[in-house]
Amino acid sequence: VLSLGRNLFSGDIPASLGALSQLESLNLSNNNLTGKVPDELMMQLSNLTSLNLSNNKFSGEIINVGELKSLQVLNLSNCGFSGSVPASIGGLMKLETLDLSKQKLSGELPVQIFGLPNLQLVAVQENHLSGDVPQGFSSLISLNYLNLSYNAFTGDIPTTYGFLNSLVVLSLSGNRISGTIPQELGDSLNLRVLELRSNQLGGKIPGDISRLSNLKELNLGHNKLTGEIPKEISNCSSLNSLLLSGNR
Numbered sequence: 001v002l003s004l005g006r007n008l009f010s011g012d013i014p015a016s017l018g019a020l021s022q023l024e025s026l027n028l029s030n031n032n033l034t035g036k037v038p039d040e041l042m043m044q045l046s047n048l049t050s051l052n053l054s055n056n057k058f059s060g061e062i063i064n065v066g067e068l069k070s071l072q073v074l075n076l077s078n079c080g081f082s083g084s085v086p087a088s089i090g091g092l093m094k095l096e097t098l099d100l101s102k103q104k105l106s107g108e109l110p111v112q113i114f115g116l117p118n119l120q121l122v123a124v125q126e127n128h129l130s131g132d133v134p135q136g137f138s139s140l141i142s143l144n145y146l147n148l149s150y151n152a153f154t155g156d157i158p159t160t161y162g163f164l165n166s167l168v169v170l171s172l173s174g175n176r177i178s179g180t181i182p183q184e185l186g187d188s189l190n191l192r193v194l195e196l197r198s199n200q201l202g203g204k205i206p207g208d209i210s211r212l213s214n215l216k217e218l219n220l221g222h223n224k225l226t227g228e229i230p231k232e233i234s235n236c237s238s239l240n241s242l243l244l245s246g247n248r
Helices: 015-019 039-044 087-091 111-115 159-163 183-187 207-211 231-235
Strands: 025-027 032-035 050-052 073-075 097-099 104-107 121-123 128-132 145-147 152-155 169-171 193-195 217-219 241-243
Touching: 015 039, 087 111, 159 183, 183 207, 207 231
Parallel strands: 025 050, 050 073, 073 097, 097 121, 104 128, 121 145, 128 152, 145 169, 169 193, 193 217, 217 241
Antiparallel strands: none
């Protein structure tokens, strides 16, 4: 384990760290590191299970982590990377946590990510990602946290998200999602947070949401929702935050 997070280190990551062949956990987060992540780290640290480079000031495209086959945790949040999400991430079959949030990433999410059977957390909020809301996440039965907020996703919310029985947090706020709120979301019974704020959703609030007895936060503000607020929402006995402003 090498943990140097929360310091004032600056400059490039030394390529010599790639010689630490037995390293399992590398944490360089919350520094002022710049430049590009050396290829030696990605090619030689084959035993790495956790890589945290978050909150630094790197440049260029996101690093190619495809050779880190043992990786379970990948945290590259707020690193300054741009370009597309590399399809090579889809080769990390042991990956449980994927955090690529607060970057300058664009394009569509590669379909290879939807084949990672152990994924529990996916955070890609605050990027420039586009395309339809990905349906592929509905095949990840272990997923409990999905945050796609503040990107440029379009289309409808997939009805198959209701199959994600382990899902605790679903955040799709700040996109360009249209259509209606699928009643099937009422089948995701472990949901505690449902955030659909600042989209272009229309129609009525489905009464099926009342089946979410564990729901603590429901944010549907700033859409184009119409009709009455369904009285069934009062069945959500755990609810402590209900935000419906900016609708019709």
